[in-house]
Amino acid sequence: xxxxxxxxxxxxxxxxxxxxxxxxxxxxxxxxxxxxxxxxxxxxxxxxxxxxxxxxxxxxxxxxxxxxxxxxxxxxxxxxxxxxxxxxxxxxxxxxxxxxxxxxxxxxxxxxxxxxxxxxxxxxxxxxxxxxxxxxxxxx
Amino acid sequence: xxxxxxxxxxxxxxxxxxxxxxxxxxxxxxxxxxxxxxxxxxxxxxxxxxxxxxxxxxxxxxxxxxxxxxxxxxxxxxxxxxxxxxxxxxxxxxxxxxxxxxxxxxxxxxxxxxxxxxxxxxxxxxxxxxxxxxxxxxxxxxxxxxxxxxxxxxxxxxxxxxxxxxxxxxxxxxxxxxxxxxxxxxxxxxxxxxxxxxxxxxxxxxxxxxxxxxxxxxxxxxxxxxxxxxxxxxxxxxxxxxxxxxxxxxxxxxxxxxxxxxxxxxxxxxxxxxxxxxxxxxxxxxxxxxxxxxxxxxxxxxxxxxxxxxxxxxxxxxxxxxxxxxxxxxxxxxxxxxxxxxxxxxxxxxxxxxxxxxxxxxxxxxxxxxxxxxxxxxxxxxxxxxxxxxxxxxxxxxxxxxxxxx
Ligand code: SF4
Numbered sequence: 001x002x003x004x005x006x007x008x009x010x011x012x013x014x015x016x017x018x019x020x021x022x023x024x025x026x027x028x029x030x031x032x033x034x035x036x037x038x039x040x041x042x043x044x045x046x047x048x049x050x051x052x053x054x055x056x057x058x059x060x061x062x063x064x065x066x067x068x069x070x071x072x073x074x075x076x077x078x079x080x081x082x083x084x085x086x087x088x089x090x091x092x093x094x095x096x097x098x099x100x101x102x103x104x105x106x107x108x109x110x111x112x113x114x115x116x117x118x119x120x121x122x123x124x125x126x127x128x129x130x131x132x133x134x135x136x137x138x139x140x
Numbered sequence: 141x142x143x144x145x146x147x148x149x150x151x152x153x154x155x156x157x158x159x160x161x162x163x164x165x166x167x168x169x170x171x172x173x174x175x176x177x178x179x180x181x182x183x184x185x186x187x188x189x190x191x192x193x194x195x196x197x198x199x200x201x202x203x204x205x206x207x208x209x210x211x212x213x214x215x216x217x218x219x220x221x222x223x224x225x226x227x228x229x230x231x232x233x234x235x236x237x238x239x240x241x242x243x244x245x246x247x248x249x250x251x252x253x254x255x256x257x258x259x260x261x262x263x264x265x266x267x268x269x270x271x272x273x274x275x276x277x278x279x280x281x282x283x284x285x286x287x288x289x290x291x292x293x294x295x296x297x298x299x300x301x302x303x304x305x306x307x308x309x310x311x312x313x314x315x316x317x318x319x320x321x322x323x324x325x326x327x328x329x330x331x332x333x334x335x336x337x338x339x340x341x342x343x344x345x346x347x348x349x350x351x352x353x354x355x356x357x358x359x360x361x362x363x364x365x366x367x368x369x370x371x372x373x374x375x376x377x378x379x380x381x382x383x384x385x386x387x388x389x390x391x392x393x394x395x396x397x398x399x400x401x402x403x404x405x406x407x408x409x410x411x412x413x414x415x416x417x418x419x420x421x422x423x424x425x426x427x428x429x430x431x432x433x434x435x436x437x438x439x440x441x442x443x444x445x446x447x448x449x450x451x452x453x454x455x456x457x458x459x460x461x462x463x464x465x466x467x468x469x470x471x472x473x474x475x476x477x478x479x480x481x482x483x484x485x486x487x488x489x490x491x492x493x494x495x496x497x498x499x500x501x502x503x504x505x506x507x508x509x510x511x512x513x514x515x516x517x518x519x520x521x522x523x524x525x526x527x528x529x530x531x532x533x534x535x536x537x538x539x540x541x542x543x544x545x546x
Contacts, residue, residue, distance in 0.1 A: 021196050022219075023216045023218055023219045023222075024218055025216070025219025025220075025222075025300040027219070028220065028300065029300065032282065032286070032289075035278075035279055035282035036279050036282070061194070062196065064196055066194075090216070096212065096216055097196050097213075097216075100197040100198070100200065100201045102195050102196055102197040103196055103197070120216070120301060121219065121299075121300050
């Protein structure tokens, strides 16, 4: 039974995307990864509207002070097992916003991150491969 | 006074006034904004806006960095109109430093600028199609948009943040081969956008978006909305024509400012679709007229940066969403004393309230999307219109379903 569930997760990871103060660059590239040219949906991925349905959390942005409690809440709402993917340089390392009063990030200071996708913004191919790698290694 | 209050209470009892928190994390919004919408039945009677979720303190950060670092920092204010931000900033610096970029550099700046406008408008049209539940069109438009991104990548090496501007010029040159590619891409683009225009004038789509979210002319003037939102309400403003910058002075004959009088969602969409055609015309004219010459000064940028004296300047450009304003004050040692950015969405959001009042719940995402909100650049204020009301939480998914079904 358990194996069926975990296979289902690998074949069809559902994704929730949270913007924690990004510049939109990464968010657009994530959406672009779902559109015909790159088509993440062929891997069974689906962008869902509620963290309670999701297996994968995509975080973009350097975690601003206002989004900090929301990030934690969204993280807690996702059922176990879950994968967290930090998309973009500013989610992975905080640069170039490091040093600002309003920035609490990077993401891995707040929640555990499984995969980092760097690039400002990363290409849709990179996002696709990052999500697939994370899912394959965690849900195996 | 007392009587009035009683009346209001009665109404509340009768209709069970709901307060629906809409966002900040909401599938219909790609970015965090939270709207607190009060409704009576289906009708929206009040809107509160809470912004600031994406506030990163960029202006303060910029004051601690040197000009070149700031140039790349402010590019990250927004991922959609990154070139507008750097152009606006660089123009102010060049004014303070008395540096005149070459003709070719100005033309190349304009070229990227117009390509960015096409990409941004297409992005919005896609999102709009998605909001009215037309996924096929969304996919189609985003597929077309990839072609522009490919061109960006060929010219500058990056799809989103182009890093094209530098003090006194631009960083990348245009080879004849890329120019011919741009030309052929524009041909395809024209065909595709014509098709999109036909769909947006189709009866079914028109029925969904006509007469929705009306912002009339006098209201638009009063609230100082800018860009396509203002032009959709008949306000004839465009920085490109009114205060020409970069190469727009030479290109004046190659584009016209598009206005519509209706002020509804459909008018704003129409303005954007037609603006894409204008942009295509401008790009063609640029490729035709592109002068020869150097694209940047010989001198090292760091040395140029240190030469910029103390001073202040304001600068304006027409970003895809409207008028973008920068105030720059340098300290004469290669740093900044003050940077002030006023972005178009900030002006346009204020118009949102008059658009939303009286509409139905299911129309909220469509209307919000129609001003093309780009919140990553806007988050600096809190607009709160407080009024007591019973709060009852409606699940976001349920709301979403309502929206897509309509
Ligand atoms: S990594 Fe770069 S493109 Fe992505 S959100 Fe951060 S600043 Fe924007």
